[in-house]
Amino acid sequence: MEALPRETIVDVLEDRLRTDILDGLHPAGSYLPPERRLADGYGVTRTTLKHAFGRLAQAGLLETRHGVGTRVRDYARLGGADLLPMLVRHDSGWVREVFEVRRGVGALIAERAAERGTRPQRAELGALLAALPRAEGADAVQLADVEVHRALARATGNRVYVLLTNTLFNAYLPVRSLLQGPFTDPEAAHRRLAPVVEAVTAGDARRAREAADTYLRDTERIMLEGLA
Missing domain, CATH: 1.20.120.530 (GntR ligand-binding domain-like)
Incomplete structure (x- = not known):
């Protein structure tokens, strides 16, 4: 038997952010709040937040521009199957x-x-x-x-x-x-x-x-x- 995978805090945060994006809390084209404020709001560290951002960027929901911020992609227009x-x-x-x-x-x-x-x-x-x-x-x-x-x-x-x-x-x-x-x-x-x-x-x-x-x-x- 294989041990069941355990959810990490990054898994939980990724799921929460994904839900908030898909529910429209963070609309397509909008920038997310500053990392420090967002991390405090979710009760996580900025390192954890960055890991979750990386996963969601890979999934096609976010894009981060150095010195500008992290924006929600218009996945309905730009996303793929x-x-x-x-x-x-x-x-x-x-x-x-x-x-x-x-x-x-x-x-x-x-x-x-x-x-x-x-x-x-x-x-x-x-x-x-x-x-x-x-x-x-x-x-x-x-x-x-x-x-x-x-x-x-x-x-x-x-x-x-x-x-x-x-x-x-x-x-x-x-x-x-x-x-x-x-x-x-x-x-x-x-x-x-x-x-x-x-x-x-x-x-x-x-x-x-x-x-x-x-x-x-x-x-x-x-x-x-x-x-x-």
Whole structure:
């Protein structure tokens, strides 16, 4: 067994600052109060504050200019998809928007995979699908399902689709344990996904897109019911 990680004061402060920024207490474009005043307000040292600033700057929420101060970035205008896990953790309403993109991108990926997939890639898809009903437990079934979708993205021959697939899975990673409804029954999970893989391996692009759209809508509905 692995020991659970312990929260440090920097972890707590980072979370508090992130929440205050995303809640609008520190609006986009505004400068944070001077470090000494901010540190006193949160009851931490300036060193702790600097460490938290560094993490939030790396996450894309803050930017520090020497001699000027630390400003909240306009993440809605300048940020990228790498912010999604943080935003989902803060507000689960983002999950619905992630799923909308998941439907559109996922259906297109299945279509492209049917058009472009090589024989080895189609064989890999079949093997990954066959492994799904043998997975034990909802978490393992969910991860096995994820690997099928990663393989579908690779079969498109377009590396951007692979990165988009990774981004979308990473986006709802913070609430993944609440989205295991479609994966509690391995056989049912296999039946839902099988038409997608079968259409792709048959090279039927239209059927692959339709099957993927059905699969994505069905699993989205089940997952959102669980989240609610």
